[in-house]
Amino acid sequence: MDFEPYRGELVAFCYRMLGSFHEAEDLVQETLLRAWKARHRYDPARASVRTWLYRIATNACLTALEGHKRRPLPSGLGVASDDPGAPLVPALDVPWLEPFPDPRFDVEVRADLRLAWVAAVQLLPARQRAVLVLREVLGFTAAEVAGQLGTTVAAVNSALQRARAALADVGDVGAVTEPDDPEVRAVVQRYQRAFEAADVPALVRLLAADVVLEMPPVPLWYRGTRDYGRFMERVFALRGTGWRTRELTASGQRALAAYAPEPGGGHRLHTLQVFTVRGGRVARNVVFADPAVFDAFGLPREMPADGF
Numbered sequence: 001m002d003f004e005p006y007r008g009e010l011v012a013f014c015y016r017m018l019g020s021f022h023e024a025e026d027l028v029q030e031t032l033l034r035a036w037k038a039r040h041r042y043d044p045a046r047a048s049v050r051t052w053l054y055r056i057a058t059n060a061c062l063t064a065l066e067g068h069k070r071r072p073l074p075s076g077l078g079v080a081s082d083d084p085g086a087p088l089v090p091a092l093d094v095p096w097l098e099p100f101p102d103p104r105f106d107v108e109v110r111a112d113l114r115l116a117w118v119a120a121v122q123l124l125p126a127r128q129r130a131v132l133v134l135r136e137v138l139g140f141t142a143a144e145v146a147g148q149l150g151t152t153v154a155a156v157n158s159a160l161q162r163a164r165a166a167l168a169d170v171g172d173v174g175a176v177t178e179p180d181d182p183e184v185r186a187v188v189q190r191y192q193r194a195f196e197a198a199d200v201p202a203l204v205r206l207l208a209a210d211v212v213l214e215m216p217p218v219p220l221w222y223r224g225t226r227d228y229g230r231f232m233e234r235v236f237a238l239r240g241t242g243w244r245t246r247e248l249t250a251s252g253q254r255a256l257a258a259y260a261p262e263p264g265g266g267h268r269l270h271t272l273q274v275f276t277v278r279g280g281r282v283a284r285n286v287v288f289a290d291p292a293v294f295d296a297f298g299l300p301r302e303m304p305a306d307g308f
Contacts, residue, residue: 008105017061019071019097031057055148070122071097074214080223084230096216099250101297112137113252132163179254184277188254198241204229208281215287250274259303267303
């Protein structure tokens with residue numbers, strides 16, 4: 001039996017459940033190992049290989065989530081700051097939500113990987129979370145999910161109803177604009193040019209009025225164009241101008257890898273910035289500075305002199 005074709009979608013599933021790409025990879029490896037050891041007990045009359053693998057993966061996720069802290073973004077922990085000069089102190093005791101390196105996987109539907117949605121899903125009880133993802137995202141029937149969770153169809157339908165109600169404010173998964181949408185790409189490219197030029201007024205003109213800027217693992221975050229602009233002025237004052245960027249996608253969203261100028265010349269990887277674009281404006285920028293995130297995306301630490 002060849003389980004490898006299912007690896008990418010299983011990693012995406014476990015990521016939605018856990019909010020951590022690294023933990024998702026580990027659990028999928030565990031899932032495939034369990035499946036290989038139990039392959040002689042698999043009964044094709046009872047379930048497809050895919051359904052069977054998801055049952056193993058779901059149970060592995062539920063076990064991993066026992067006593068597990070949710071993975072938030074900074075905006076999920078407190079009120080926005082209005083001090084652009086506040087100390088940027090990482091909160092290393094918080095298990096922060098991680099972005100998903102979708103360029104590494106052939107994941108057909110990426111909208112349900114977006115950061116705001118995955119962060120909201122982390123607030124659900126583990127079994128509600130599983131029902132929502134299996135039913136709403138992956139399209140399993142209520143009967144299949146009941147079999148995967150060892151429960152009844154009625155219980156699955158009830159859990160799905162509660163999960164939908166809890167996520168009502170997040171919006172419909174399918175309503176999110178894809179990263180290859182021409183308007184989205186154009187907005188982020190304009191942002192990219194303004195960022196590389198250290199042109200703060202041009203950056204601010206690209207922002208939604210209630211834009212959110214957050215920077216895990218720093219618990220600090222800002223809301224609104226005024227504070228966003230003031231913080232960017234601080235960034236360029238501290239780290240200089242002449243930044244370089246690289247376009248990519250993360251969690252089904254447009255993203256930029258930002259390389260800061262080095263005092264002795266050259267550029268060094270500083271952050272991965274993941275954008276949400278709505279109505280032709282940047283509505284959210286989640287800026288990751290964790291080296292483990294850089295590794296997941298395979299980002300080189302230094303930019304060659306001639307660029308990428």
